[in-house]
Amino acid sequence: MKLPVTIHRARLGPVEFKVIRPARSLLGAVLVDHDSHLDAYLDQPAAKLFGGLWTLAASSPRSLIHLPMP
Numbered sequence: 001m002k003l004p005v006t007i008h009r010a011r012l013g014p015v016e017f018k019v020i021r022p023a024r025s026l027l028g029a030v031l032v033d034h035d036s037h038l039d040a041y042l043d044q045p046a047a048k049l050f051g052g053l054w055t056l057a058a059s060s061p062r063s064l065i066h067l068p069m070p
Contacts, residue, residue: 003052010064020057021066022049031069040069 004023009016028043029050042050050067057063 001048001052003049003056005053005056016062018060018063019066020053020063021068022053025068026050029067029069 006021006023008019008021010019011017026042026046026049028046030041032039032041040050053065053067057065
């Protein structure tokens with residue numbers, strides 16, 4: 001699977017993190033704020049991208065994912 005991503009570097013003191021985000025915003029994703037929790041609703045392409053980014057970030061302890069959602 002090809003994931004078009006943008007990778008930035010962030011530093012917190014001596015520790016550097018990779019911030020991985022999709023190259024394009026997630027159009028099929030919505031984040032809903034309920035009183036006590038948040039729900040994310042994803043269509044199939046957004047869910048595949050979300051899962052792929054999550055897997056990529058899980059492979060390194062200093063990787064973070066940033067998912068801008070409307």
